[in-house]
Amino acid sequence: MKITAVEAIPYSVAYRKPLRFASGEVHAAEHVLVRVHTDDGVVGTADAPPRPFTYGETQASVVAAVTGIFAPQVTGLSVLERETARARLHRTVGNPVAKAAVDIALWDALGRTLGVSVSELLGGFTDRLRVSHMVGFAPAARMVEDAERMRDLHGVTAFKVKVGRRPWRQDTDAVRALRTALGDDVELYVDGNRGWTPAEAAQALRAMDDLGLTMAEELCPADDVLGRRWLTQQATIPQFADESATTPAEITRELLAGAANGISIKTARTGFTTSQRVLGLCEGLGVEVVMGNQIDTQLGTVATAAFGAAHELSARRPAELSNFLDMSDDLLAEPLVIEGGALRVPQGPGLGVEVDEQQLARYRQDT
Amino acid sequence: MKITAVEAIPYSVAYRKPLRFASGEVHAAEHVLVRVHTDDGVVGTADAPPRPFTYGETQASVVAAVTGIFAPQVTGLSVLERETARARLHRTVGNPVAKAAVDIALWDALGRTLGVSVSELLGGFTDRLRVSHMVGFAPAARMVEDAERMRDLHGVTAFKVKVGRRPWRQDTDAVRALRTALGDDVELYVDGNRGWTPAEAAQALRAMDDLGLTMAEELCPADDVLGRRWLTQQATIPQFADESATTPAEITRELLAGAANGISIKTARTGFTTSQRVLGLCEGLGVEVVMGNQIDTQLGTVATAAFGAAHELSARRPAELSNFLDMSDDLLAEPLVIEGGALRVPQGPGLGVEVDEQQLARYRQDT
Numbered sequence: 001m002k003i004t005a006v007e008a009i010p011y012s013v014a015y016r017k018p019l020r021f022a023s024g025e026v027h028a029a030e031h032v033l034v035r036v037h038t039d040d041g042v043v044g045t046a047d048a049p050p051r052p053f054t055y056g057e058t059q060a061s062v063v064a065a066v067t068g069i070f071a072p073q074v075t076g077l078s079v080l081e082r083e084t085a086r087a088r089l090h091r092t093v094g095n096p097v098a099k100a101a102v103d104i105a106l107w108d109a110l111g112r113t114l115g116v117s118v119s120e121l122l123g124g125f126t127d128r129l130r131v132s133h134m135v136g137f138a139p140a141a142r143m144v145e146d147a148e149r150m151r152d153l154h155g156v157t158a159f160k161v162k163v164g165r166r167p168w169r170q171d172t173d174a175v176r177a178l179r180t181a182l183g184d185d186v187e188l189y190v191d192g193n194r195g196w197t198p199a200e201a202a203q204a205l206r207a208m209d210d211l212g213l214t215m216a217e218e219l220c221p222a223d224d225v226l227g228r229r230w231l232t233q234q235a236t237i238p239q240f241a242d243e244s245a246t247t248p249a250e251i252t253r254e255l256l257a258g259a260a261n262g263i264s265i266k267t268a269r270t271g272f273t274t275s276q277r278v279l280g281l282c283e284g285l286g287v288e289v290v291m292g293n294q295i296d297t298q299l300g301t302v303a304t305a306a307f308g309a310a311h312e313l314s315a316r317r318p319a320e321l322s323n324f325l326d327m328s329d330d331l332l333a334e335p336l337v338i339e340g341g342a343l344r345v346p347q348g349p350g351l352g353v354e355v356d357e358q359q360l361a362r363y364r365q366d367t
Numbered sequence: 368m369k370i371t372a373v374e375a376i377p378y379s380v381a382y383r384k385p386l387r388f389a390s391g392e393v394h395a396a397e398h399v400l401v402r403v404h405t406d407d408g409v410v411g412t413a414d415a416p417p418r419p420f421t422y423g424e425t426q427a428s429v430v431a432a433v434t435g436i437f438a439p440q441v442t443g444l445s446v447l448e449r450e451t452a453r454a455r456l457h458r459t460v461g462n463p464v465a466k467a468a469v470d471i472a473l474w475d476a477l478g479r480t481l482g483v484s485v486s487e488l489l490g491g492f493t494d495r496l497r498v499s500h501m502v503g504f505a506p507a508a509r510m511v512e513d514a515e516r517m518r519d520l521h522g523v524t525a526f527k528v529k530v531g532r533r534p535w536r537q538d539t540d541a542v543r544a545l546r547t548a549l550g551d552d553v554e555l556y557v558d559g560n561r562g563w564t565p566a567e568a569a570q571a572l573r574a575m576d577d578l579g580l581t582m583a584e585e586l587c588p589a590d591d592v593l594g595r596r597w598l599t600q601q602a603t604i605p606q607f608a609d610e611s612a613t614t615p616a617e618i619t620r621e622l623l624a625g626a627a628n629g630i631s632i633k634t635a636r637t638g639f640t641t642s643q644r645v646l647g648l649c650e651g652l653g654v655e656v657v658m659g660n661q662i663d664t665q666l667g668t669v670a671t672a673a674f675g676a677a678h679e680l681s682a683r684r685p686a687e688l689s690n691f692l693d694m695s696d697d698l699l700a701e702p703l704v705i706e707g708g709a710l711r712v713p714q715g716p717g718l719g720v721e722v723d724e725q726q727l728a729r730y731r732q733d734t
Contacts, residue, residue: 078487078491080484080487080488080491081487081491081492082490082491083491083492083677083678083679084491084492084493086679087492087679114481114482115481116447116481117447120445120447120448121447121488123449123450123640124445124447124448124449124450124451125448125450125451125454126451248647248650248651249651249653251651252651252653256623273490276643276647277646277647277651278647278651279644279647280615280643280644280645280646280647280648280650280651281647281648281650281651281652283615283644283647283648284615284618284619284644284645284647284648285619285648286616286619310450311450312450312453312454
């Protein structure tokens with residue numbers, strides 16, 4: 001059960017089309033595959049998706065942090081010494097995605113060692129999650145086409161619509177077009193990626209008041225402290241914090257400041273161990289969560305689904321699990337399937353999926 | 368891995384001497400042994416200590432809740448479906464001790480099924496906890512003797528002194544006598560079990576200002592809402608909430624009300640699954656915790672130690688693990704040992720301890 005090595009393998013897989021949203025755009029998944037090896041020959045795997053415009057990490061910084069700092073800190077520990085591993089990783093400031101990947105790979109190794117599913121080890125509440133699909137920036141008609149395709153192909157009935165452009169009217173028009181095309185039974189909510197001022201956000205929310213949105217995420221910058229509180233106080237739908245609340249302490253600050261009343265959990269940045277803490281924090285404070293997507297690959301999506309399905313609160317809302325469909329290829333041996341609007345958590349030990357070595361050889365950038 | 372039956376066995380073991388404190392006294396451990404059986408022949412075990420004067424539960428109510436309500440709800444579940452079990456148990460209001468015992472027995476069964484220690488499954492931070500000993504009401508000289516005996520026999524150097532009597536001077540005199548006798552290197556803190564008014568508590572704390580106490584617990588009733596806030600605002604040591612904060616929502620209310628700035632975790636009332644949530648809540652809010660004792664038997668103490676040792680925050684302070692020393696006998700086959708001021712978490716699958724069937728036959732009350 002002892003950890004003997006931790007690898008960090010940079011790789012790149014192109015997206016079919018660039019993903020565009022208020023805080024940036026992404027053309028290829030330039031990620032890092034993290035693998036934890038144990039003396040029993042077990043290998044635990046996780047995907048690290050660096051997001052320079054959100055956390056400041058790059059592909060190179062993740063490789064450097066994992067191989068240079070974290071690998072020596074966890075090598076020699078048992079895969080059961082998770083809290084010791086967490087304490088050691090947290091000696092280093094920042095680097096959330098690198099830390100999260102080491103943590104998830106360690107849990108995967110633990111599950112494989114014990115022969116049980118990580119989702120069950122975490123709690124085992126359910127075996128599938130309803131899927132919410134992210135609709136990115138495009139002319140309104142194309143956004144409607146995208147959503148209809150997801151509904152027709154995969155049965156998806158929950159959509160997170162990217163907003164935050166200026167003037168805001170183009171976004172609210174797009175949301176209205178989606179509601180008209182998809183009907184009232186579909187769940188719609190919006191994500192501003194900090195693109196609007198509080199005043200713009202308030203106007204836009206009022207303009208969408210009749211559209212039955214279930215929530216809004218990060219409409220304004222995190223540093224608009226009083227503006228976000230003002231917006232949240234007047235909003236008639238919950239305001240979810242995502243990139244403004246990436247650690248338990250940040251979550252506490254946002255919630256106690258009245259700047260948000262819902263939290264996005266992303267395993268890509270808080271792993272499983274700290275995500276458990278976030279869940280306890282939110283549940284105890286009486287705050288809803290959504291399982292968010294860090295433009296995850298299939299492997300990242302599996303981690304999100306494993307955690308989300310493990311607990312009642314994290315399984316309640318549709319989870320954001322479909323971004324991998326925009327990738328031109330993937331590392332997993334067996335592709336994930338979204339069917340009937342849901343993703344089934346892969347069964348089998350650990351995360352229940354395997355990396356295809358040929359695919360990895362094809363896309364890795366360090367050889 | 369499927370649960371086939373849940374037993375609730377009432378039993379009674381006398382204390383060597385009655386335990387006296389501000390909220391009541393206890394002459395015998397009239398507890399309930401809860402056992403979860405699986406179709407693999409695995410048995411998970413937990414101790415349920417009913418506390419009528421704290422939670423309203425009695426030995427009979429615990430037996431009735433476990434056998435009449437909870438057993439049918441969890442029978443048929445896998446031991447990995449913990450969150451489903453938790454959701455079902457929480458359909459019933461109250462009954463924290465009965466619910467906690469079912470949860471702990473389920474974790475014990477899971478650990479035994481997987482062949483690993485529950486403390487490691489929970490997090491595996493450390494394998495031992497420093498012990499804090501509770502010094503109950505007695506004349507000051509006897510309280511000093513009790514503490515000195517614990518120090519000399521077991522190396523204990525942290526003491527929780529029961530206070531809350533009237534007039535408060537007898538308690539502050541006793542604490543002063545303890546500090547004088549034990550010296551400055553020993554950790555002392557106090558527990559009022561809601562015995563004082565806020566005004567009395569403020570006076571008593573001022574009278575002990577030079578005694579280097581590290582914290583105070585439940586000096587006043589939970590319903591003294593503004594009085595507790597007033598006390599906590601002026602106190603120069605943290606005020607820990609225990610019986611006023613027995614669920615995550617109660618903890619949130621006490622902390623946000625400013626009525627407390629530390630939390631006692633008792634696995635006897637929140638089991639392992641909800642205690643994980645409490646830990647996440649407190650860690651995220653930046654609040655310290657102490658592993659408390661519900662006048663636990665050795666089996667209950669093992670559960671407290673397993674959880675406390677699993678995480679950095681819960682392992683930080685000395686844990687209250689020594690009450691079992693006051694019992695005339697116990698159900699465990701191998702007695703626990705406090706040595707060098709610490710308790711080593713039993714190794715081995717599950718909670719790592721076994722109930723002696725002859726002892727159980729001797730003390731059970733249902734045959």
